[in-house]
Amino acid sequence: MKRWILAAIVLGAASGCDQTTFSEEKINTQKRWFGTRARVLYRIAEDRFSQGDLDAAEKAACQAITLQEDFLDAGMLLARVDIERGRYAAAVQRLSTLETSEPNRSDVAYLLGVALEKGRHLERALASYRRAHSLDESNMDAVRATAEVLVAMGQTRRAQLCIDSYLPKAGEDAALYELAGRLAMMGKEYAQAVRHYARARDADPKNRRYMEALASAQYAAGQYGQVIDTLTEFLDKRDDRAPAVGASVYMMLGDSFLAESQSSQAFEAYFTATERVPEQPAAWSALARSALAMKDPSRAILAARRALRLDKDRLDATLVLGYALLRQGRADQAVETLTRAAQKHPNKAVLHVLLGRAHQARGQHGLARRCYHAALEIEPKNVLARELLDAVGNQQISRAE
Numbered sequence: 001m002k003r004w005i006l007a008a009i010v011l012g013a014a015s016g017c018d019q020t021t022f023s024e025e026k027i028n029t030q031k032r033w034f035g036t037r038a039r040v041l042y043r044i045a046e047d048r049f050s051q052g053d054l055d056a057a058e059k060a061a062c063q064a065i066t067l068q069e070d071f072l073d074a075g076m077l078l079a080r081v082d083i084e085r086g087r088y089a090a091a092v093q094r095l096s097t098l099e100t101s102e103p104n105r106s107d108v109a110y111l112l113g114v115a116l117e118k119g120r121h122l123e124r125a126l127a128s129y130r131r132a133h134s135l136d137e138s139n140m141d142a143v144r145a146t147a148e149v150l151v152a153m154g155q156t157r158r159a160q161l162c163i164d165s166y167l168p169k170a171g172e173d174a175a176l177y178e179l180a181g182r183l184a185m186m187g188k189e190y191a192q193a194v195r196h197y198a199r200a201r202d203a204d205p206k207n208r209r210y211m212e213a214l215a216s217a218q219y220a221a222g223q224y225g226q227v228i229d230t231l232t233e234f235l236d237k238r239d240d241r242a243p244a245v246g247a248s249v250y251m252m253l254g255d256s257f258l259a260e261s262q263s264s265q266a267f268e269a270y271f272t273a274t275e276r277v278p279e280q281p282a283a284w285s286a287l288a289r290s291a292l293a294m295k296d297p298s299r300a301i302l303a304a305r306r307a308l309r310l311d312k313d314r315l316d317a318t319l320v321l322g323y324a325l326l327r328q329g330r331a332d333q334a335v336e337t338l339t340r341a342a343q344k345h346p347n348k349a350v351l352h353v354l355l356g357r358a359h360q361a362r363g364q365h366g367l368a369r370r371c372y373h374a375a376l377e378i379e380p381k382n383v384l385a386r387e388l389l390d391a392v393g394n395q396q397i398s399r400a401e
Helices: 002-050 054-067 072-084 088-101 106-118 122-135 140-152 156-169 174-186 190-203 208-220 224-236 247-259 263-276 281-293 297-310 315-327 331-344 349-361 365-378 383-392
Strands: none
Touching: 002 054, 002 072, 054 072, 072 088, 072 106, 088 106, 106 122, 106 140, 122 140, 140 156, 140 174, 156 174, 174 190, 174 208, 190 208, 208 224, 208 247, 224 247, 247 263, 247 281, 263 281, 281 297, 281 315, 297 315, 315 331, 315 349, 331 349, 349 365, 349 383, 365 383
């Protein structure tokens, strides 16, 4: 009897052990299946997110987390969806929870900084970006984001010092050099901006935005010959699939040609700008200036009048029109045009000088003398006004005047 009882106990124990082992294996198999299915759903969510289908991305990521509660990447993707939808507080809450469970993940700290920055919590965003970089010193996105937040906080100089300190480690990081160039432009350090944008362009020669930024820096630095070279290359590399080149590029190119005394090339560039934005008076006024430089007063008059139809008080167009009329021997029309302008802009010395020349062309030396005196009252050191006044002499105003 005792042997039977002992055998029963042994068999029962063995049976229980097999049952437990079977249950554990089943649970582990199920966990593995859930994990595999969760990763598949995450890849689907990531693909939908990249295509801009936020609803499908959110749904798939939620399903992945249902299968695997601690799936960090799926949680981060949901935070990215929140950010895209403008739900910054929800993203911050989600990412703060993830950061608590994974305090050493640089990418979590960085994304939390993005959500905080979008929500205008700049001080907290700054702290998150700095933490992200401290966790992974190769994370240059965090460095750039730190500088961007400092700029948003009005601390441009600190941002510039921050970026400059990392440039020796930048390698071929074009985006970091682009930001350095942008900060140098904000600080009006144009030569330095040229160097930074050139590095960005060299690191990523296919990025047309860097080339255009380089040209802008060269233009600000007065390096007009280099602007011509850069923009010529920029235009030669045009891609039909890319957005049309804006008028500002052709205006900058025209200004550079004009500064280099290449007036016909300047005219062509300005003409293209007027085609891009026919309603922009500045483009027509620039076209008029280049025509005048080409010694073509007829075209200058047409372009200047077009500019004045768009902006009747535009001074540079008025000056070009007045001078072009003088060049054509139409002094009466020049006086009429410039007199109206002088009434609207009484403090412009150059306008009084040109009006004086128009009066002088009509033989009205007394009126010319008054104009030169008016210019000298505004600008006592105006050499041209002084020379013209001396040339007119001290003739008295005639009765006819």
